[in-house]
Amino acid sequence: MSAAATNNRNLELIGFALIALLIMVVLPLALDIFRLNLIGKYLTYAFVAVGLVLCWGYTGILSLGQGVFFGLGGYCMAMFLKLEASSAANTKIQSTPGIPDFMDWNQLTELPFFWVPFNSLPFALIAVIVVPAVVAFILGAAMFKRRVGGVYFAIITQALAAVMTILIIGRQGYTGGINGITDLRTLLGWDIRTDGAKYILYFVCCILLLGSMLLARFVLSSKLGRILVAIRDKEDRVRFSGYSVGDFKIFIFCLASAIAAVGGAMFTLQVGFMSPSFVGIVPSIEMVIFAAVGGRHSLVGAVIGTLLVNWAKTAFSESFPELWLFAMGGLFIAVALAFPRGLAGIFTDQVLPYIEKLWSRNRRGQDGVVVPNPAPAE
């Protein structure tokens, strides 16, 4: 078993290296900027999937509201960019120049107080991480401290997603409503819409994603990671051993939310707008599906899963504009029925034993470090 554990860890590293090679070298060389920009967009969802591996795959907290955090990160970024795009010169046609266009349409005559700090990029960048983390903390503290978990927690996160959507759509003068915050142009004077900028943003996105994966890997392979797995598999025993289960859960939930929010901010930068259609229940569940298809116990699997599902979505919908949803539905059902542990599960169950056989022939007798078994004790 311990040899297998070493292998698992080596495999994760190999997988990580392959992903890095794929997104940093192969795809940029193989694709034109339009397709690469699409991949960049998919990769922003992969941040959410990485967060879900942490809190769902390893800690057993199923959140169906990760879109909220993705959206909050995206909105914080979008608010900064929108203010920059709404200079008095750009908006002189409005009744009140110098405020975002949608505020003018909604008869606002001055910038709302909570928009004012977003004139500063450092503030906006800090807000991208802090705002979602604080929301996650409040929700986590309210739930986990009272030992609310499992299905109930999932339902609460869904409610949060619904509440956020209604709030954003309902207060359109302050948020842009259902249209979202659109027509973002420059970041500190740097035009983010050019092809050159798209390349740079793509690589920034890749580096941040790989960094998030490493951070997640670091957390999981630490002692903390083992406690998380223990919480997932037998929460009460961990509590009886004297650990404060609630604190651990709050921490990992906040971390997952912050990672998702970084994805949201990168989305805004690469796509050029943010809209409430990412915050609702459906996109949040879709993000869970990405992680499920890839395998919720594998960081590499989650990223691959996100890429594959989104690529399939684009490909199906381009080929069969009126029927593509059926193809997607079929894909999800097939995955859920045939491979409940996702693509990474197929790999560990089917492919790995063969590799292990070859491996053990050479490395018999060597002991490895014990790392948490990625699969739950089901």
Add this chain to the structure above:
Amino acid sequence: MSVKRPTDLSLSRRQLLVGTAALSASALVAPHAMGETLPTATVNTTGLAVTDTEVTVGILHSVTGTMSISETGSVQAEKLAIEQINAAGGVLGRKIKFIQEDGASDWPTFAEKAKKLLVQDKCASVMGCWTSASRKAVLPVFEQYNGMLYYPTFYEGLEESKNVIYTGQEATQQIIAGLDWVQKEKKANTFYLLGSDYIWPRTSNKIARKHIENKLKLKVVGEEYFPLGHTQFNSVINKIKLRKPDVIYAIIVGGSNVAFYKQLKAAGINLTKQTLMTISVTEDEIDGIGGENIIGAYACMKYFQSLDNPNNKKFVAAFHKLWGDKTVIGDVTQAAYLGPWLWKLTVEKAGSFDIDKIAAASPGVEFKGAPEGYVRIHKNHHLWSKTRVGRARTDGQYDVIYETAELMEPDPFPKGYQ
């Protein structure tokens, strides 16, 4: 990708086209560019998807998701127009080929697909979008990659782009003439404004309120908004009964309409006696509401299916032939039909497919074959068109009871209404 075909092949194809068009009885417009030798290199200097025999355009609407009910009509109208243009010889002698993409009722998807149609498919123009949100999402894409969008929906205005032709009405065109009419014909003094809670109803009601209060010197006795998909209208109906406005001015959209009109009827408000004017219920919506629930209501649009003119008779017949007798044709569907035709006429006026040239050539382009009658493109890229008032019948159609004598000038940034 513009792959050059061997000239002899293209010639024979073109001759074939000439033959088809000459035989075709449905040719609506005199073949303009037929047989002309306009080499692709001169009519397409920016690398659009134009060959010697074909030109590719995009159709970008939601055919899945909540908006598909509304947008399907637009897709059908655009396909019909393309078919008719091809039968009449195409555009500058080139047949139109279309690539359809699904916006899936999701604004980011619209942006992605718009980018695909422009960057990868190099579409010479795109017919598409329905909601303002989807238009706002694709607008930066069209401006950045210099594409041309023909947008069919009546909308709130406050926008003008070199890269968009707005074939529906902007808000003042739809609202002002209707209010003037209702004041004159119904001797109305008090108005109650209702709307779904998003940018179009809010902006439209803002214009309506300014017109009612400042120009007509009448009174607004209430203004309320409901979230999209709202179905409980009892409390506002009670308020309406209490305040007894002369006119209920309703801009409720989508599925909420069904609940609203049924509850009005159930509350004993008879629309044949209480004046109600809407700018959001076309024949398509009545299909869902049920004619008996809305009979007597007035709608202010630029087009009704029942419009009595030769263009429209031909259009309705062709539409029914292609898509079935049961389909109804609403205002937006007709506006979507204008898109491909206006593009064709503009390209032929400009003598080029280049976006910059058609953007410059658009002002002044007139389409005499429009089902709504005559339309002309204004220099702000919106259409001059007439405003009409219709009254709902039980069979889901409108009787056209008033139309403006003149074409209404589009004014997307109306002074005094902002």
